[in-house]
Amino acid sequence: MVVDDxxxxxxxxxxxxxxxxxxxxxxxxxxxxxxKKYEEYMPDVVTMDI
Incomplete structure (x- = not known):
């Protein structure tokens, strides 16, 4: 899952x-x-722009 604004x-x-x-x-x-999407998909890896 990719998280970035x-x-x-x-x-x-x-x-x-x-x-x-x-x-x-x-x-x-x-x-x-x-x-919300994490609960739905339960991905193994999440990339974030923190």
Whole structure:
């Protein structure tokens, strides 16, 4: 799951991870949205712009 308030950074992360074995299950623009989606998808890895 990619968490970043910048859509441009989200797209860059999608490109970086596209040639790997990782599957992006969700992109979130806020921490609140990420918490909701985390419960739904239970991803193994979360990238964040903290």
């Amino acid at each position: 910048s859509r441009i950074v989200q797209i860059q992360m999608e490109k970086i991870l596209s040639d790997t074995d990782f599957e992006i299950v969700a992109c979130c623009g806020s921490g609140e949205e990420a918490l």
